[in-house]
Amino acid sequence: MTDPGKAGDLLAQIPSTPGKGLPPVHLWNPPCCGDIDMRIARDGTWYYLGTPIGRKPMVKLFSTIIRRDGDDYFLVTPVEKCGIRVDDAPFVAVTLAVEGEGEQQLLRFTSNVEDEFVAGPEHPIRVLIDPRTQEPAPYVLVRSNLEALIHRNVFYQLVELAVPRLIDGEEWLGVWSCGEFFAIGPQP
Known part of the structure; x- marks a missing residue:
């Protein structure tokens, strides 16, 4: 040190x-x-x-x-x-603004350090599921290989926006942004 x-x-x-x-x-x-x-x-x-x-x-x-x-x-x-x-990710996605709807929807995140970015091919969303607790840990890529943990309140917004889609024969819930579908969890 x-x-x-x-x-x-x-x-x-x-x-x-x-x-x-x-x-x-x-x-x-x-x-x-x-x-x-x-x-x-x-x-x-x-x-x-x-x-x-x-x-x-x-x-x-x-x-x-x-x-x-x-x-x-x-x-x-x-x-x-x-x-x-x-401890986890260097940034936290603290707000979400939604523009449009359906496949044309844009999900605009703001981080705790005021970086703004739109989920899409350059800023994909991914969700890890804790195998022990089954609790989701959602992330969005901010830049290069640096991610933001998606704040719980923002994740709840994503869940409210989620729509079903068949992926490899399984039904998933996910969100659209910039024409990309991001799976956030299996359909219950």
């Missing part, structure tokens, strides 16, 4: 690209400098040294430099790569 000033050091290394989108973390391959005591909880709260980061602009900035390599998460700048812990 690095020293407590490491988070501030990382912030200072993030190139400023106003109006140009996200930094190209996928192109940066600096050496790994170890892990820092930063964690993203399942509810989307970011912690540094065990304390919640209360400044939303700082969390939003950190969220632009997160990268997943295999099962590990890192904050990456052009000169440094530091490991962090993520």
